[in-house]
Amino acid sequence: MERTAACGGDAGGLDALFRPRAVAVLGATGRQGSIGREVLRNLMVGEYQGKVFPVNPSHDVVMALKCYPSVLEIPDPVDLAVVIVRKDLALEAIEACGRKGVRALVIVSAGFGETGTPEGREREARLREILGRYGMRAAGPNCMGVINTEPEVRLNASFARLTPPAGPIAFVTQSGSLGESMLELAAERGAGISMFCSIGNRVDVDACDLVPYWEHDARTRVIAMYVESFLDPRRFIPVARRVARRKPIVAVKAGRTAQGARAAQSHTGALVGRDVSYDALFEECGIVRVTSVAELFDVSAALAQQPPAPGPRVAVVTNAGGPGILATDALVGLGLAPAAFAPATTAALRAALSPDASVHNPVDVLAAAGAADYDAALRSVLDDPGVDAVLVVFAPPIMVDADPVARAIVEAWRAAVRGRPLVACLMARSRSAGEGARRLREAGVPTYPFPEEAAKALAALVAHGTGRARPEDPPPEIRPAGDGGSALLAAARARLRAPGEPRMLDLAEGLALVAAWGIPAAPTEFPASLDEALDAAARLGWPLVAKLDSPAIVHRSDVHGVATGLADEGQLVRAWRRLGELLQQHADGRGRIALQRQIGDARETILGMSLDPLFGPLLLFGSGGIHVEVLGDVAFRLHPVGPRHAEEMIRQVRAWPLLAGSRGEPPVDLALLRDALVRLSALVAAHPEIVELEINPFLVAPAGRPSGAVDVRVRLTD
């Protein structure tokens, strides 16, 4: 058995969980409808290959097995104990497991942190202490159990209603009932499970342990997850990123809306982080995100059986028009593209198919088509260099037998030399169609009853292919000027010590901080008098912007505290006087007036960072102004952001065409913008005391013209 060092501890610990030589069931009973009975039954019916020891002081025998009053009375060594006892007995039982030398636990008992009560939390803390003291690994508490379908093990230590068929999907779930759904889907649709782990409250074993454990499990070809939150995403990211390049990881993350996230928080009592952070995490790691448990299963089956797609160009082959159109709609809606065929492909199709057939994409072989038509059509499109993936639809008419067609699909796919993925939609529920679907699935062609499901599976194969091919993007080492702003931040912290004071840098500090990291900023001075202002103007050059900078004025435009386009001394003098009066009026004179060279003919953008409590620095790019504030058109990425990821962020916003140049306007300086994001990422990493930083606007002009930060807001930790 291959072993790996898990990120959360030694892998041997997890072998005790998934490959134990003996299992004790604490709380085993024969009572109908009890969990204690179901777990024992699953172990027995599932034909577990090791020894099972029921433990229950009230029984002498349970289901024909000798029952022990305590785990300590078991004469043999025990690797795994399943704990099903009442919450008030659980800790004592677990302590006994520790003394017995048990190495792993499945804690089904509930009544811990998930209750949200002080007693529950206290009980969970004591559990953690016991586990640490004995070095035991544990799934749970409040979990449904673990399963390993490996023929040498056959462990079903869960109260699931069924033992799923063996197969290539490893599944970790934070929700027991959704785990059960997934196992039922596996049984129903015939793509099986390698291992299953319900992690419940996750006092110990988490996705962070399971992903690297499954990385080296040869039977596992895809890792599926139901996630409500990660305890430590920063520990998870490097592991997942490494694994996802070799083995696809698919996740459904519940709480994708604000309302769903609130429900998740009250359900698990955990800090859930912001959903945009999870999106950024999945993107970063190359994890395929789906939105439902059914999709999680469908997509996992495809990823386990088919190679990744190198690109988004899909050929559709169908024998019915309607499903072909729906498939095309679904593919395009998912961001894929109908492939355009090479002339040779069209010619080959025309030669092989009936004259009324459509030889363009979607290829319609017509209702009367049989095995030979499918064979010819699939071989042609699988050979086309412009085809990255194939979706084949078969709606069996009564005059066509499903089985030969299913065989032809399998043969054509096996014969293809270009290794492109293929998924099938077999649109019928008849027995013959059911057999065709089974034949396809068994031969490794994922098969779905509706074109939309097949399209989603293909989209996942494309996402995984793209994610794998996505180059690493190590951020370049950025050296700041001088101390990179450390001294000015220290000084600001000292100054902002008053309680209740907003812990915000002033404009001069903000501009100096970003400038120290090489982010361009509009030349700015802070003259103390009108005299100095006139001197500064001569240095800065016209036109100028004058604006208030005061801790008492949060939104200076609300008080008309900005004067733009100052073209001469006269205008400057009038603006200076007006702003001086505003400063008295709104801020009792606290603050000063900034004079800035105006950056003209540039697009407004926003570069920002906000510290996610779980994920760390989350970088933001928006196309600026109303696009961000009113339309919410922004892109997020986790720190660190290298130049490739920075460019992805910039191109991802809806308003990207405005930056790329439209209506005859020249494009903005993309290289400068990308560089500024990379530098911002380095800046926030160097200063963890910054909880929020917003350069708004960052004005970006076409290359060769002045661009830069005009306003910078920096908030420090309390």
Add this chain to the structure above:
Amino acid sequence: MERTAACGGDAGGLDALFRPRAVAVLGATGRQGSIGREVLRNLMVGEYQGKVFPVNPSHDVVMALKCYPSVLEIPDPVDLAVVIVRKDLALEAIEACGRKGVRALVIVSAGFGETGTPEGREREARLREILGRYGMRAAGPNCMGVINTEPEVRLNASFARLTPPAGPIAFVTQSGSLGESMLELAAERGAGISMFCSIGNRVDVDACDLVPYWEHDARTRVIAMYVESFLDPRRFIPVARRVARRKPIVAVKAGRTAQGARAAQSHTGALVGRDVSYDALFEECGIVRVTSVAELFDVSAALAQQPPAPGPRVAVVTNAGGPGILATDALVGLGLAPAAFAPATTAALRAALSPDASVHNPVDVLAAAGAADYDAALRSVLDDPGVDAVLVVFAPPIMVDADPVARAIVEAWRAAVRGRPLVACLMARSRSAGEGARRLREAGVPTYPFPEEAAKALAALVAHGTGRARPEDPPPEIRPAGDGGSALLAAARARLRAPGEPRMLDLAEGLALVAAWGIPAAPTEFPASLDEALDAAARLGWPLVAKLDSPAIVHRSDVHGVATGLADEGQLVRAWRRLGELLQQHADGRGRIALQRQIGDARETILGMSLDPLFGPLLLFGSGGIHVEVLGDVAFRLHPVGPRHAEEMIRQVRAWPLLAGSRGEPPVDLALLRDALVRLSALVAAHPEIVELEINPFLVAPAGRPSGAVDVRVRLTD
């Protein structure tokens, strides 16, 4: 039997199709796997209550029935003939049906217009002629058949694999294979079909005939459609609008992406119209649009069984956290809102449920909850005046029996006095769960295996509720000034007669046209000389805009042909000279210079119309400038647009917050904008020769300040 006048002919004609007293099957055979056998078999096995006459010159008896060499030899009257003969024999057979006095046909034979060949089209034209000559109604050609499950009729005149259970859903489909899918879903999920019609190439019977026929069919409670295109949407709209207020109509429209639409066009050979037009049609009629056949079925089942929801506020009751979160995510993603409970509801829940239960939305009754907990929770939330609809999730744990919980759900729903809809998600595939699901469905509670499907069903109940409640919006009668532009359009048509000339009005004509219909426009003059320009300036007032108006210059800003902000005579003189030179340079002096009073401090919007070949005038509103041209942020409605629908359009664009007033800006004059759209709708209706009209920009300021059209482009039909 109640009858109605169908929009496409007499309803009696459709009774011959769905309620015939005798059916002839032309092309009946006993050969395994032939359509001729399947149709006959379905009529017999489905226990058709009338007489069946096989017709086939090669047989004397088919399936124990006497077989006739020709329909003319049948001694009894025949209402319906199913035509399955080869395409080269079809027209002769149909002619014989006409002579026999057959009143309706189901034409399964293919080889007509759908082939796209001249012969196919010719055959279809001759078919049309024969039908007209004998006054026969027909479904098809190239169709799968018709079904009526009415106990007195029991007609399955189709080659579907099965006869669906009787039920409340009437279904019309343009695709036979998707029709088959729908029938299989009905059989599988237990919500049945009232009538089914596969319309194939639709030479005669279309949705336009079926919708009003089903309006008066008491067994039909919901009408479901699979649509690729409508032949005559303008005839369909008033019918569908009337019916949808009483009976829900659900549609899946294939070809929602441009690529899918192209596939649809090549499949049916029909002119499909633009997808935005279909969206506008469904919105206009109150038809619920879905995106897949599975959803079409799920949603129809809910609409058939549950009352519409008066609003979007949903309560979720669950016994498992994960599914509750996924349900909340799905609801919010579909535009619904989690209901906030009244304090009395929360108190009642707290009193009734276990102490660890969550009494806020989603209500988590916890895994151990039984019938009593569900009963109490559902009664509380169904009573809450802030709850418009309820989604109940039950993930049966092994220790809880599904049946009593299913009973409790039914009882609580029946006891509720407020008539709010309820849908259930029963997350398990066990036999006991299956029985629970059956009990729920039979009691009228639509039940789904996954929370996302239940959420979609609820969203449809909300959409139908909202659509029903949507007030009629008759456009007010608008009287234009003078002749409403008829004379100027006639003059322009005369002027633009040269072949190859773009048939565009000039700016003066465009502004005069919209002004005649009371749409405000910036005061504009067209001085012939600088002298006249200076006089015009004095009349118009400063600041002014000067711009080129020439048929040779399509985009005047490309040649810098607009001068804005002219503040005095000097600036006007310089602009006049510069524009005069441009006119010589780019247009050989053709055209003139327009002088316009500048509208300041206003938002750019676009009002437009484009003539859809199928749907007629399609009105457009966009928030203007880059939002329309780069971001595609526009709303469409079909003519006529009344004030309510105009306001919906304006509020529908993403940039609406900018118009409503944001960042301290005052809102624009919404009443004026709404009125301008209504007037534009009247204008285009009065002048069908206009194929395109764009007021871009229409500048709209806060109420009380000048607003109006600044530029108008009008293209006439060729």
